[in-house]
Amino acid sequence: MTQQRLDPLPTDWSRALAVVAHPDDLEYGAAAAVAAWTDGGREVVYLLATRGEAGIDSLPPAECAPLREREQRASAAVVGVRTVEFLDHRDGVIEYGTALRRDIAAAIRRHRPELVVTLNYRDTWGGVAWNTPDHRAVGRATLDAVADAGNRWIFPELTEQGLEPWGGVRWSAVAGSDRPTHAVDATAGFERSVRSLLEHRTYIEALTEEAPEKYCRSFLEGMVRAEAERFGGRPAVTFEVFAH
Template identity: 40%
Template sequence: MLNPSEVDRLLAIVAHPDDVDFGSAGTIATLTSSGAHVAYCLVTDGDAGGSDRTITRAEMASMRRKEQAAAAAVLGVDDLVFLGHADGRVEATLALRRDISRVIRQVRPKVVLCQSPERNYDRIFASHPDHLAAGEAAMCAVYPDARNPFAFPELLEEGLEPWTVDEVWISGHPTMTDVVDVTDAVERKFDALRCHASQLPDPAAMEVRVRQWMASVAKTHGLPDGRFAEGYRVFRAV
């Protein structure tokens, strides 16, 4: 089981507002409670979210940025970067790899938390194409881009020295190797999720579904009944 108290700086890289809260809000709350600095890198503003056609896409993007900032505040996070790539059309381009590498060099995290670049057929909602692309770009940024001074020389010109990430925690991966026991942070997780009102037509049903998922992860990894966990594929990057 992962021990968040051993992590002093973590950067979460996700495709959309609300992604980090569905997958990892309990982990984030546990980290900040132990004194870690946590930062978010949001690849898109989530402008393609929701189903209300009377809301313009610019209005939706603004709404979702505010919702994500509010959710982050619930968890003790105030360091957010929105990259502004197009929601629903994310690709693991060199431009996105550079943008993520820039944030890694700015934040200088020990751990990067990102989405899986591999499709998970048991949890298809974790495998939105934007998630897969954001995960692939994040992996490329961790290795080799952010640590390689010659990958994007323009970052050196911005005064950003290379940075080597020690460890990567992949959320939504088909094969979980480690979990974080988030039982004590469950209510903060749902407080954060409820901030994403534009994306939650039925908050009560969402809570039931997410509780069931976290209980299943905990049980699969040997935690006692009544515990909740968030799972990751973890690997060393050094």
């Protein structure tokens, strides 16, 4: 059976907010798209729910958090992202609920994006690997917070804090989805996406015995090639897109 063609992700927008759970979540795929967006003069802001403090077994959280924050800021800079914010929810035990939705809605109101990006919110990665609770919680809360941000009667305390409702989000785009609908050409941004992931060197060296450069390049090459046939033969960063 022929798979459905992937449409180009819309480009008639100027501001995006990318919301994920951990440092490195955006670098495992979406960074090539981010590089293309910033090349086109668009502003992209990163919002991370945690500082990734529970991500390296050999480092206590108090040491790990500032290190991973530095790596994330350096990683974002490689693809043209100047603003990186952290919410300081606890790594590994993020709870889906109104507190998380409120924090993300506040960021949406503050940055007023037209595009919101997040990571796979489903239980599995393509039905073959179990997703983490943090990814599921942040992905779902981000999709819900888009509506929260536009409704002045949900979290009215945000309005009292000077954060006026923002209903201008036109699309939510989920990276890492096994049900992609759209894609961004990864050609121009690919090399920077490799360098961006490599900035998480401490994490990667703890994750694999493979040389970091080889690991990053082979992982990202496999990812952008996986759906190329559905995108005119071009290397693709794919997204499941919801219109608002």
